[in-house]
Amino acid sequence: MSRPTDLVQGTLNLLVLKMVALQPMxxxxxxxxxxxxxxxxxxxxxxxxxxxxxxxxxxxLIRAEWRQSENNRRAKYYSLTRLGRRRLAQExxxxxxxxxxxxxxxxxxxx
Amino acid sequence: xRIERWFYIVPLxxxxxxxxQSVEADxxxxxxxxxxxxxxxxxxxxxxxxxxxxxALRAFGSVDQHKEAARDARGVAGIGHAVQDVTFAxxxxxxxxxxxxxxxVAAFAxxxxxLASIGVYGVTSHVTAQRxxxxxxxxxxxxxxxxxxxxxxxxxxxxxxxxxLIGIASAAVAAQVIRALLYGIGPMDVAAFxxxxxxxxxxxxxxxxxxxxRATRVDPTAALRSE
Numbered sequence: 001m002s003r004p005t006d007l008v009q010g011t012l013n014l015l016v017l018k019m020v021a022l023q024p025m026x027x028x029x030x031x032x033x034x035x036x037x038x039x040x041x042x043x044x045x046x047x048x049x050x051x052x053x054x055x056x057x058x059x060x061l062i063r064a065e066w067r068q069s070e071n072n073r074r075a076k077y078y079s080l081t082r083l084g085r086r087r088l089a090q091e092x093x094x095x096x097x098x099x100x101x102x103x104x105x106x107x108x109x110x111x
Numbered sequence: 112x113r114i115e116r117w118f119y120i121v122p123l124x125x126x127x128x129x130x131x132q133s134v135e136a137d138x139x140x141x142x143x144x145x146x147x148x149x150x151x152x153x154x155x156x157x158x159x160x161x162x163x164x165x166x167a168l169r170a171f172g173s174v175d176q177h178k179e180a181a182r183d184a185r186g187v188a189g190i191g192h193a194v195q196d197v198t199f200a201x202x203x204x205x206x207x208x209x210x211x212x213x214x215x216v217a218a219f220a221x222x223x224x225x226l227a228s229i230g231v232y233g234v235t236s237h238v239t240a241q242r243x244x245x246x247x248x249x250x251x252x253x254x255x256x257x258x259x260x261x262x263x264x265x266x267x268x269x270x271x272x273x274x275x276l277i278g279i280a281s282a283a284v285a286a287q288v289i290r291a292l293l294y295g296i297g298p299m300d301v302a303a304f305x306x307x308x309x310x311x312x313x314x315x316x317x318x319x320x321x322x323x324x325r326a327t328r329v330d331p332t333a334a335l336r337s338e
Contacts, residue, residue, distance in 0.1 A: 026141075026144065026145070026148070027141065027145050028144070028145045028148040028149060028152075029148075032152070045172070046145065046170075046171050046172060046177060047172050047173075047176065047177055047180065050141075050142075050177050050180065050181050050184075051177075051180040051181055051183065051184040052184070054181045054184040054185055055184040055185075057123065058120065058123055058124070058127075058184065058185055059120065060118075060119030060120050060123075063119070066137075069144055069147075071147070073140070073143070073144055073147070074140045074144070075140075075141075075144045076137070076140070076141045076144065081119065083119070
């Protein structure tokens with residue numbers, strides 16, 4: 001999301017939660033993975049990804065853990081907490097409702 | 112669920128606040144790791160080794176800006192601002208003439224003492240007044256008012272001494288902070304500490320004595336009904 005206005009408010013959190021729900025991931029992997037699975041449509045800038053990650057961590061929805069990277073440096077891995085799992089379910093439900101409603105409206109037949 | 116939440120949040124917030132340096136180091140490491148992974152990714156895609164590093168850095172954007180945003184997201188700005196405000200006030204006070212500065216500091220000290228006295232009086236007299244029924248029973252059973260008052264006062268004395276010790280310790284720490292604002296007096300001035308202590312103890316004594324005394328004078332049946 002190079003331009004945050006392009007994104008429906010709050011969906012970044014949903015996407016990030018879903019990504020780390022798959023498996024513990026570092027910030028780079030999250031943005032790469034997101035790009036891959038969305039056929040390059042969803043491109044999160046690092047400038048919006050990291051604040052979102054830190055915010056979610058502060059709220060206790062994801063947990064950060066330091067691991068040794070392949071080249072023996074410290075790497076930060078994020079994973080979902082129990083609280084985060086619950087939030088993910090809520091947000092997904094909200095998103096399903098919203099997107100279904102929007103699809104219904106924009107598919108109305110024009111007279 | 113609430114408690115579970117605080118279990119995560121509180122240590123994180125405290126860490127952001129007090130271990131600022133290690134939080135900064137963590138941000139550095141996290142961003143460096145990201146850039147290295149990006150570099151490796153470009154190499155894997157077949158970019159020339161001479162340009163991958165620059166490309167990765169450019170792709171990441173301003174590290175300082177990202178750090179600032181991450182710091183904001185950690186949400187300790189409120190407390191951070193309060194600390195900044197106090198530092199600013201102390202710095203401004205240091206700039207003005209010593210005489211006026213002494214007056215300002217003394218005025219704030221007097222205000223603090225008045226507020227503390229009101230607080231001590233309020234809590235102590237409330238605690239004592241709550242024992243009105245108990246005092247009534249003791250009096251009805253034939254206790255003398257001196258005994259009753261000294262029982263009540265003894266309890267208050269323990270609280271007050273504990274409070275006084277904590278107060279003196281905190282004042283000793285705080286005095287070092289405002290050291291630069293003091294004029295013609297050291298940060299560990301015995302008279303000032305003793306004066307403050309005497310006022311606090313005096314207030315507590317009055318606050319314990321007056322309601323206890325009143326309780327011993329009322330009719331025991333009225334005292335029993337007071338709850």
